[in-house]
Amino acid sequence: MAKLNIPVYLDYSATTPVDERVAKAMADCLTLQGNFGNPASRSHVFGWKAEDAVTEARANVARLIGADPKEIVWTSGATESDNLAIKGAAHFNAKKGKHIITLKTEHKAVLDTCRQLEREGFEVTYLDPEDNGLVDITKLADAIREDTTLVSIMHVNNEIGVIQDIEAIGALTRSKKILFHVDAAQSPGKVAIDVDAMNIDLLSLCAHKVYGPKGIGALYVRRKPRVRIEAQIHGGGHERGMRSGTLPTHQIVGMGESFRIAHEEMETENAKIEKLRDRLWEGLKDMEEVYLNGDFEQRIPGNLNISFNFVEGESLMMSLKDIAVSSGSACTSDSLEPSYVLRALGRNDELAHSSLRFTLGRFSTEEEVDFTIKEVRKAVEKLRDLSPLWDMFKDGVDLDTVQWAAH
Amino acid sequence: MAYSDKVIDHYENPRNVGKLDADSENVGTGMVGAPACGDVMRLQIQVDDNGVIEDAKFKTYGCGSAIASSSLVTEMVKGKTLEEAAAIKNMEIVEELALPPVKIHCSVLAEDAIAAAIEDIKAKREKKAESAA
Ligand SMILES: Cc1ncc(COP(=O)(O)O)c(C=O)c1O
Ligand code: FES
Numbered sequence: 001m002a003k004l005n006i007p008v009y010l011d012y013s014a015t016t017p018v019d020e021r022v023a024k025a026m027a028d029c030l031t032l033q034g035n036f037g038n039p040a041s042r043s044h045v046f047g048w049k050a051e052d053a054v055t056e057a058r059a060n061v062a063r064l065i066g067a068d069p070k071e072i073v074w075t076s077g078a079t080e081s082d083n084l085a086i087k088g089a090a091h092f093n094a095k096k097g098k099h100i101i102t103l104k105t106e107h108k109a110v111l112d113t114c115r116q117l118e119r120e121g122f123e124v125t126y127l128d129p130e131d132n133g134l135v136d137i138t139k140l141a142d143a144i145r146e147d148t149t150l151v152s153i154m155h156v157n158n159e160i161g162v163i164q165d166i167e168a169i170g171a172l173t174r175s176k177k178i179l180f181h182v183d184a185a186q187s188p189g190k191v192a193i194d195v196d197a198m199n200i201d202l203l204s205l206c207a208h209k210v211y212g213p214k215g216i217g218a219l220y221v222r223r224k225p226r227v228r229i230e231a232q233i234h235g236g237g238h239e240r241g242m243r244s245g246t247l248p249t250h251q252i253v254g255m256g257e258s259f260r261i262a263h264e265e266m267e268t269e270n271a272k273i274e275k276l277r278d279r280l281w282e283g284l285k286d287m288e289e290v291y292l293n294g295d296f297e298q299r300i301p302g303n304l305n306i307s308f309n310f311v312e313g314e315s316l317m318m319s320l321k322d323i324a325v326s327s328g329s330a331c332t333s334d335s336l337e338p339s340y341v342l343r344a345l346g347r348n349d350e351l352a353h354s355s356l357r358f359t360l361g362r363f364s365t366e367e368e369v370d371f372t373i374k375e376v377r378k379a380v381e382k383l384r385d386l387s388p389l390w391d392m393f394k395d396g397v398d399l400d401t402v403q404w405a406a407h
Numbered sequence: 408m409a410y411s412d413k414v415i416d417h418y419e420n421p422r423n424v425g426k427l428d429a430d431s432e433n434v435g436t437g438m439v440g441a442p443a444c445g446d447v448m449r450l451q452i453q454v455d456d457n458g459v460i461e462d463a464k465f466k467t468y469g470c471g472s473a474i475a476s477s478s479l480v481t482e483m484v485k486g487k488t489l490e491e492a493a494a495i496k497n498m499e500i501v502e503e504l505a506l507p508p509v510k511i512h513c514s515v516l517a518e519d520a521i522a523a524a525i526e527d528i529k530a531k532r533e534k535k536a537e538s539a540a
Contacts, residue, residue: 312468312473314471315469315471318418338445348443349445350442350443353443353445386467388449388468389442391449399442404443405439405441405519
């Protein structure tokens with residue numbers, strides 16, 4: 001029996017530990033004895049060797065998404081990829097039109113980039129998802145205008161794990177000749193990506209959610225038909241001029257190795273993780289007033305986002321000090337606003353405040369899941385005993401009819 | 408965020424959790440906050456004929472600091488007269504629990520809860536005095 005490692009890590013969507021195999025490959029690219037050269041050095045073997053390693057990594061990343069290696073642009077992570085894709089495409093096409101469509105549940109890397117473009121005079125439509133977190137394709141079609149140049153919709157949502165129908169959206173945008181950007185930071189190794197079948201023009205990736213290192217990512221930029229974007233970082237003209245800067249060989253090798261492993265082990269790994277996730281849900285769902293956020297079917301295997309009504313998320317996390325999870329509670333954010341993702345699903349503020357996100361991954365075990373079930377049940381019970389709302393609910397008071405002294 | 412030892416102590420061993428009979432004429436109830444804001448505090452005080460708080464109970468929906476603030480407040484008000492209790496300021500709670508700036512509003516909520524409970528019992532007593540007169 002695997003031993004229980006405390007604290008238990010159930011926050012794989014925030015970041016993952018680096019796989020040992022990846023760490024080893026990276027470590028081989030640092031020192032004098034290793035592959036430390038500058039991949040851009042054309043005049044000696046150190047540079048050639050480094051370039052070979054980068055080429056191999058590029059091929060591994062491309063393979064996982066069904067792309068050509070030439071279509072991969074290295075960046076510092078998904079945030080930079082989102083910025084490059086959205087600003088780069090919007091600016092390049094500004095003469096054609098200045099309207100962009102995105103989704104209210106996107107990551108901040110997309111939303112804040114769109115806000116910046118609004119300040120520069122672009123117009124952005126932020127679509128509401130349905131209550132299950134998914135985009136209604138007819139609503140997307142209705143939002144398209146003459147001057148729409150870009151649609152940016154994420155593949156897998158980081159909070160609720162729902163998977164958008166990217167293929168259907170891609171068919172629509174292609175038929176309207178509008179560029180399609182997909183933030184796929186949460187997808188590799190969890191759900192298949194095929195940039196051709198899905199008609200994706202730009203796709204953001206990062207390594208640190210797939211057991212690779214932080215600080216490295218990539219942007220897929222389609223070559224046929226050619227997609228043109230304006231560079232955001234200028235310099236030595238690396239990456240076909242789209243992103244300058246000396247390539248970090250060890251980071252790139254780490255990303256390549258993590259994507260190679262993901263490609264090979266995805267199927268067996270997902271089956272294992274899904275079983276554990278279902279075990280966790282089975283262990284919790286019979287409690288009173290517990291709600292799953294986001295569609296259960298169109299969802300990655302490792303995600304469970306649950307609202308425990310009448311219990312506030314931060315205090316719940318405080319009780320779960322041996323378990324690392326994240327919460328949609330306002331009290332855990334600097335803004336004191338509860339999760340905008342859950343609110344966009346039409347969840348009321350109470351349920352948004354009461355939510356926890358459990359994300360399982362490669363190293364999760366049955367022992368960890370069973371321990372988590374036990375601890376969560378205990379904590380929810382304790383906090384409900386402390387909750388005036390639970391009292392009122394048990395007394396049959398309809399909380400919506402109470403006049404709250406809001407402050 | 409790291410919590411102070413005092414917050415953790417009150418959170419793990421909350422004092423005076425419970426409910427008093429809100430309809431009793433010796434009990435004042437203060438309920439402040441709103442579920443939509445992520446915090447609701449219910450503070451109840453039981454007051455003797457001399458206007459001294461002889462018992463206090465709370466229940467709180469909110470973050471750990473809100474729970475600790477209300478737990479602490481139940482301890483602070485016990486044995487105090489209504490006037491003394493009304494003089495409790497949120498900064499005393501902040502200092503005692505070593506709350507960081509983002510958690511100051513949790514202590515304000517506790518101060519508001521005392522004020523609301525006192526107002527409730529005073530209103531009850533005035534009403535009673537009126538009907539007796
Ligand atoms: C959907 C999504 N987009 C973008 C990002 C940002 O990625 P990175 O940390 O690589 O900048 C993340 C991760 O935090 C994410 O989950
Ligand atoms: S109740 Fe929200 S921060 Fe304390």
